[in-house]
Amino acid sequence: MPAKTKTRLAVFASGSGSNAENLIRYFQGHPDIKIALVVSNRQDAFVLKRAKRYDVPAVVVTSQEWQQEGFIKNLFSKNNIDGVVLAGYLLLIPEYFIKMYPEKILNIHPALLPDFGGKGMYGMHVHRAVIDSGAGKSGITIHVVDEAYDHGQIIFQETLKIEQGETSESLAKRIQKLEHRHYPIVVENHFTP
Numbered sequence: 001m002p003a004k005t006k007t008r009l010a011v012f013a014s015g016s017g018s019n020a021e022n023l024i025r026y027f028q029g030h031p032d033i034k035i036a037l038v039v040s041n042r043q044d045a046f047v048l049k050r051a052k053r054y055d056v057p058a059v060v061v062t063s064q065e066w067q068q069e070g071f072i073k074n075l076f077s078k079n080n081i082d083g084v085v086l087a088g089y090l091l092l093i094p095e096y097f098i099k100m101y102p103e104k105i106l107n108i109h110p111a112l113l114p115d116f117g118g119k120g121m122y123g124m125h126v127h128r129a130v131i132d133s134g135a136g137k138s139g140i141t142i143h144v145v146d147e148a149y150d151h152g153q154i155i156f157q158e159t160l161k162i163e164q165g166e167t168s169e170s171l172a173k174r175i176q177k178l179e180h181r182h183y184p185i186v187v188e189n190h191f192t193p
């Protein structure tokens with residue numbers, strides 16, 4: 001019998017890449033899903049070092065290269081990529097790319113969308129905005145990516161209560177734990193045939 005082919009995912013990250021590493025570790029030796037490529041837009045992103053540590057091929061794709069549809073199509077077909085997981089990726093994904101992977105691009109946002117989302121709402125900006133608003137809760141949102149920032153269909157949310165004396169730093173740590181706990185499982189469920 002021919003060997004079963006795995007679903008090959010690319011993880012996109014612009015910075016540290018703790019979620020990217022967490023996904024790589026989770027899917028190591030997985031029977032159906034493989035993290036086959038890491039894509040960053042920054043040469044100095046720490047995620048590239050993390051990918052190297054796990055022998056996952058990694059490439060830098062600049063915003064100029066994103067405008068070259070042929071180049072991008074070639075890169076993704078050469079690597080046989082079936083789906084994409086965004087994990088702290090700060091560039092807007094062009095429309096042609098979203099059409100290449102309908103319902104097959106996921107993103108994680110460190111707050112409860114539709115609140116505290118949109119352009120400029122990333123990293124500590126999000127947690128500061130949540131604390132400043134006096135909200136009683138925050139959480140994580142995992143959604144399908146469409147043409148607008150933080151906008152596509154929500155497939156998972158998990159909530160946490162903002163504690164007395166909570167700071168944006170303490171909130172960021174608690175949110176990161178939630179992300180690491182849930183993102184791999186939601187990705188696994190979404191991409192398991």
Ligand code: GRF
Nearest residue numbers: 016017018019088108109110
């Ligand atoms: C995460 O908080 C994620 O929700 C957001 O970007 C952050 C990436 O963090 N989209 P890391 O680089 O994975 O540590």
